[in-house]
Amino acid sequence: MKMRTVETEEQLREIVKEPPQTAWDKDIARIDNHARTIIAHSPFVLLATADADGTCDVSPRGDPAGSVLVLDDHHLVLADRPGNHRVDSLRNVLRNPHVGLLFIVPGMNETLRVNGTATLVSDAPFFDDLVVQGKRPRLAVVVEVTELYMHCAKAFLRSSLWKPDTWPDRGSLPSLGRIAKDQMGLKVPAKVIDAGLALDARTNRY
Structure with a gap:
């Protein structure tokens, strides 16, 4: 198959022009009140990690809305719940702490994007706030936020994700x-x- 590949950023920018300054300025790099509201209402978050060699992984994380804790303006916590024991995301964090999060709220077309560095924690006072159905997690992921901004609705509008008649x-x-x-x-x-x-x-x- 013959493909015309894009191999440099210069080539990329010949196709996709530079964004307006507001596209860069929307990164506030902290958890403000609006971000706290969205995180509190999000029952589903995607956690992106990468191994030391760059091999990527995206893991879905779901809990009752409000289960992701905001410790302060720069730190949030995700509980690690029982899974298949592969611990792909957790092993990646140990080798490469850079992570990306995408918070999704049902019925809301905009999403909250968070990037930062992660630390695995096996116990802390806030574990009491991570208990669900009487079960305390064995591990949690603490993320120090370095980037935070809203993502527009276009992807959800194009996919009609929240429209049951398209399912x-x-x-x-x-x-x-x-x-x-x-x-x-x-x-x-x-x-x-x-x-x-x-x-x-x-x-x-x-």
Whole structure:
């Protein structure tokens, strides 16, 4: 396949012109009252990390709205909940502390973007505020904010993300059990895998 690649920033700027100064000025590099409000109402955040060699990973993080703690104008905390034990994000943080966060509020087309440096914490007084359903997390990620700004609504408007009439019929998509069976070559029936996953989701959420 023949492709015309872009290999320098100069080439990039020939295609995408410099933004207005306001696009740079919107980075306030601190958690102000507006950011606190959005974080308090966000039940879902994407955590982007990278290994020491630059290999990237994005992990979805979900909890009841208000579960991400704001310690002060420059620090916030995400609890680490039970998962598949791969700890990809956490291993990356140990090797490369730079992280990116995208806070999403259901029904809101704008998102809050946060970049900073992360530290893994195994205990602190604020862990009492991270308890959900009586379960205290074993680990938390403390992020020191170095960049913070709002992202416009265009991506959500183009995708019609919050419009149910645009959503696909769930029955037309494969279940996770079917995907796992096919991708991993498992002999177990897909419905058995799905039942196990559903049980784990109910009993091992926290």
